[in-house]
Amino acid sequence: MGYEYDEAIAVSPAGPGEYAADLQAGWVVGGGVNGGYVLSVIGNAIKAQLDGHPDPYTISGYYLSATTPGPATIRIEELRRGRGTSTVRATLGQVVDGEHVDRVSVLATYGDLTRVGGDIRTTATPPELPPVEECVLTSTAPPDVKAFVPMLDRFAMHLDPACAGTFVGGAPSGRAMIQGWFELADHRPIDPIALVTAVDLLPPVTFELGMPGWAPTLELTVHIRATPAPGLLRLRHESRNFAGGFFEEDCEVWDSAGRLVAQSRQLALAPRPLG
Amino acid sequence: MGYEYDEAIAVSPAGPGEYAADLQAGWVVGGGVNGGYVLSVIGNAIKAQLDGHPDPYTISGYYLSATTPGPATIRIEELRRGRGTSTVRATLGQVVDGEHVDRVSVLATYGDLTRVGGDIRTTATPPELPPVEECVLTSTAPPDVKAFVPMLDRFAMHLDPACAGTFVGGAPSGRAMIQGWFELADHRPIDPIALVTAVDLLPPVTFELGMPGWAPTLELTVHIRATPAPGLLRLRHESRNFAGGFFEEDCEVWDSAGRLVAQSRQLALAPRPLG
Numbered sequence: 001m002g003y004e005y006d007e008a009i010a011v012s013p014a015g016p017g018e019y020a021a022d023l024q025a026g027w028v029v030g031g032g033v034n035g036g037y038v039l040s041v042i043g044n045a046i047k048a049q050l051d052g053h054p055d056p057y058t059i060s061g062y063y064l065s066a067t068t069p070g071p072a073t074i075r076i077e078e079l080r081r082g083r084g085t086s087t088v089r090a091t092l093g094q095v096v097d098g099e100h101v102d103r104v105s106v107l108a109t110y111g112d113l114t115r116v117g118g119d120i121r122t123t124a125t126p127p128e129l130p131p132v133e134e135c136v137l138t139s140t141a142p143p144d145v146k147a148f149v150p151m152l153d154r155f156a157m158h159l160d161p162a163c164a165g166t167f168v169g170g171a172p173s174g175r176a177m178i179q180g181w182f183e184l185a186d187h188r189p190i191d192p193i194a195l196v197t198a199v200d201l202l203p204p205v206t207f208e209l210g211m212p213g214w215a216p217t218l219e220l221t222v223h224i225r226a227t228p229a230p231g232l233l234r235l236r237h238e239s240r241n242f243a244g245g246f247f248e249e250d251c252e253v254w255d256s257a258g259r260l261v262a263q264s265r266q267l268a269l270a271p272r273p274l275g
Numbered sequence: 276m277g278y279e280y281d282e283a284i285a286v287s288p289a290g291p292g293e294y295a296a297d298l299q300a301g302w303v304v305g306g307g308v309n310g311g312y313v314l315s316v317i318g319n320a321i322k323a324q325l326d327g328h329p330d331p332y333t334i335s336g337y338y339l340s341a342t343t344p345g346p347a348t349i350r351i352e353e354l355r356r357g358r359g360t361s362t363v364r365a366t367l368g369q370v371v372d373g374e375h376v377d378r379v380s381v382l383a384t385y386g387d388l389t390r391v392g393g394d395i396r397t398t399a400t401p402p403e404l405p406p407v408e409e410c411v412l413t414s415t416a417p418p419d420v421k422a423f424v425p426m427l428d429r430f431a432m433h434l435d436p437a438c439a440g441t442f443v444g445g446a447p448s449g450r451a452m453i454q455g456w457f458e459l460a461d462h463r464p465i466d467p468i469a470l471v472t473a474v475d476l477l478p479p480v481t482f483e484l485g486m487p488g489w490a491p492t493l494e495l496t497v498h499i500r501a502t503p504a505p506g507l508l509r510l511r512h513e514s515r516n517f518a519g520g521f522f523e524e525d526c527e528v529w530d531s532a533g534r535l536v537a538q539s540r541q542l543a544l545a546p547r548p549l550g
Binding site: 089118120223240244260 | 393398496516534
């Protein structure tokens, strides 16, 4: 039997450089389908397109309009095919009232992570997290929250209670940082494509600034630096510059072997109220 | 009399959504024209295209091949025109032996920075720098370095001596951080378009890891958060994950009023030897 996540990101060829996908209602958050998940669907189509370069080294999504559950088409244009890397642009669109609407525009450079060198000089340090059993599992959120964020059932996210104040109905920490342990609901191993989803799954850091709600992403860029070792991942979201109605949100993903496997940054709009 | 920088980034209309530019030999670094400067030229064309949305909120460049000094063409395709923001994709190309070659592919979302709100809750802190007169001016580099990096004459970059070891022929600090004071050579005020250049002008942080040389950029994303106040800017480059032949390089730009005006991140390849 296959994994739920593989069905959710599945693409099928629909013409030269074209792929069809079916965006899952289970990945809805607030007013649309989760931006990281949609970027993984596009990333999966690019992977299908590029023989020999299966892994996103860097992928950038610019969000044009809110994606809805249901059929979508991905068109891919190869910009450069090199020995070590390939660069493409891609667009995910949907049909609304008989008319095609672009949802997300993407640039990405792919390669083969099994071929990168082993010289690792990471100075960043992994998040210090309490044991999983002392954390707050987001899928235990109250029904009114889950009605708005059905994607909480797609994964096990165990939040560090020190920065999960707002999420459990308590006081926000006042610091724009949220961190926790992560795996997909059915333990599906996290590969480079799934990492692109993982970086966008923690609650917006603005929760901990006392501004709960959905924060629409303008742009999300993800660097995948290694294929994670098996086991739970550690995720940390942080922002240092909430200003002018925008904030940047950086995510780091660490694997069970202590390797920094992904780094992302997004520019998001200040949150809109829930519900 | 006009500023040198304005001539360097000038674009002229060359058809619907098309602009012509002349990339300056004075902005060469190592094997190509500086990536931040090229991104500003593209950014300037996008600014010309988008009435009412003059400022890049976020701009991403994917580098396809090394740009050379001389004529270039920018093609712009509008993806979304909204009330507050517009999103485009753009490509800069050059003619090589009679054939068009794509150099840089871009996605960008523009708006009007004079219209963003004044709610500023920045928790990042500006670089602590010694006074300008105690810093190392990069334009005083030896002739063999400047022959390889002629762009050093385009600006005044005053490096913090604590992290300028390799640059002055001393020992590297061992920490992937370089910072300094910055202005353009002829004191041309730094606007949002020029900020896109500024984030790519410090020496690669790998200098301070004992790996001098030019570090080719795969991808550079810049968030412009405010128009700088007049005066010298403070710049800081930092990397936390040198691994597998790649490193991320984050730049922050602070203005004289203490505001974090730009944040960028690039994914770069480990340096190639100078010369």
